[in-house]
Amino acid sequence: MVLSRSPAISKWNTLLLLICFSLLAGAADVSGVNADLRSFLTDPVRAWAANTTISFPSSTEFFDATERWTIFRSPTYRAAISPGTEEDVIKAVKLATSLKIPFLVTGHHHEYTTTLGNLRNGIAIDLSHFIFIELDVAAETVTIGPGVTAGDVFDPLYEAGFEIQTGSASCPALIGVTLGGGLGRFTGVHGLLLDALVSVRLITADGKLREVLKNKHPDLLWAIRGAGANFGVVTSATYKLSPLRNNGDILNADFIFPAEKSSGYFRALEALERFNRIYYAPGRNPNMIWNKGDNVTAQAASALGRELRDDLRFTSGYSEPSVFINYARGDETLERIYSRDNLPRLASLKKKWDPNHVFSFNNIFPTEYPAN
Template structure:
């Protein structure tokens, strides 16, 4: 069994903290001179790196190299004070910058930054668990894989995305969807407080009781307001001693109609999709069978007997392959979905993503998408790395939490569509791939249950309207926050907000 490698469609990806400054006239030499002046007070002499150095390559390596930002210098910060200095220097020089944790952000708006400064947060990796208070505080560079062991050892868990490598703060500030959202809500709903370095270089604490307006805004549009150096979350006791029931499945092309009709019935069944069950459906090309297939994973937060009852409608379709396992919460991202997390997390691939948030999953649109992708594979063999993912995460707890509680606007969403385009360097399939993605996104948006295309900000391509990402209802308040906290638009590259709306 050999799948044509698809690189992220089963991951929850996000901009891991794309923060930026307005473009100005300072060139690379001026930037280097400013950063290397004596008595700068950096916490380490090795904090700075420049093009041509291996340390620079390490500090700026990206998950996707499609339409990427470029840098003339990198600052690998080791403390909050380093972040403050970096922001102040970039602002004073009028040089664009991005502060990043996992560097998995793939929105094409990031590529508007050229010859800027990289503020690398990857060494801010502290993880502190308070078992009695059921809280966890992490540094701004922590990835999901960094915190699962200490949290699990304390008998606790938290809702996460579906891959081990993205930065946790970056996922959070977009909202943070994932397998456990039906039980606990979004990852941003678990956020208690955050430490933010603002555009003015001040360090502030934001929470429901401190700068509550900004706390509202960072949960859904956080890349627009500051650099988050640490965050504290509410965590939960392990469900079923932390043991999930997971099953990987493969369905041949001949069963795509019955499969999509079944999962649409489950997902749209007015609460009949169990809160503890998550279903990820991928349509991709199998090089062994030379056909389009559905490769799926169902994960249930509970014992096997409960899980099999919840999974019964899908299992009744008699997949051609099943692998039923018990998986601990700490290994949920790495041990499920055929163990592809290690491959998926490999950096430096060409990946271009289009998406849509679906309040209603249309079986007809799904079946049509399967047929269109099959035709695409036949016509463009170089495009067989392209895949479709439908992430069906129970919305129960997400919908219980008031829409007004945060900036995230799409709490009614039950399934997230991802069309991931991937090809090898030098291929000519890029234009055809884009046309396919736009066609599929249009089809699903028309049947999504929302009046227009709606897009989870962490999945935004960058060509969407502001209203399609943040919603017309949220934008006036977000624009007012932008004017208050970042009037000079320093944070301008990650699906940026205006300072006035409309």
């Protein structure tokens, strides 16, 4: 006996088949793109701006777009996009997201944490060419691009009668330093670099460009001031400036205390606390160098580094171990990096603005905390 099908059921089955074929075709398209990413990115249909560069391994342009100050736990890339316009930054983020290809956005390639090494065979989005400095003397603000370093802003601000807190070195991108805090020689006077941040132009995970400031997306402004790499791409940032003090003259002095003078060292620090114009940084940042492939030395250096860190932790004076975000190595707990108090709010905002973890390689945190 043959049972006749109702027209509704037949149409439903047909629709299901069409959906299945569509999904399979989409999967095949993505697979094809991943197999020939070069052709896809350089296809004229992409309509990149004339000053946007697409580069690939073994080329000078690719090396310039991906070179880092350290090769320890480096990410690896199949292609690099150096956008020349803000619109092309948006396009690059949307393309990588739609193709499900991991990507990392950099300003001046000074990122540090080892979690960046989790990115394998991705796309580099290089913003080092976004070098612009727009000074508003009346408003006492400066707006900069992600390729601007701390060293780039010193002279223009000095000549206009202003100063701003920076990080501890002149070569990293100022915006990148801001997103992780920004600790430097003016911290004792003006606070962290993030304290000077007024607003940013931010490309979020959905590919939309948003103005973020105190009265517009204040939740994002709070989040990016310390955890910014997890919430989007900053294409420009505006900072509040401070009037130049003492005509810009600063005394920088090094004090060297031998080990047997440790008690005198701490007494000197206590004395310096009375002067809010003095920034001091007890201790040193040891750099350990070894040849590529020398795993024995690498493992020994890593073990020594952890031992030194533990020694400092026990004498830090904090009830619970913590690390400054810009200096996090990536093997610390989230509580040590972002603090137990901040994580619930950060996780909630991550769920709101980046639920699919589009930005997921810089000390990432979950969309729920504590995790279920």
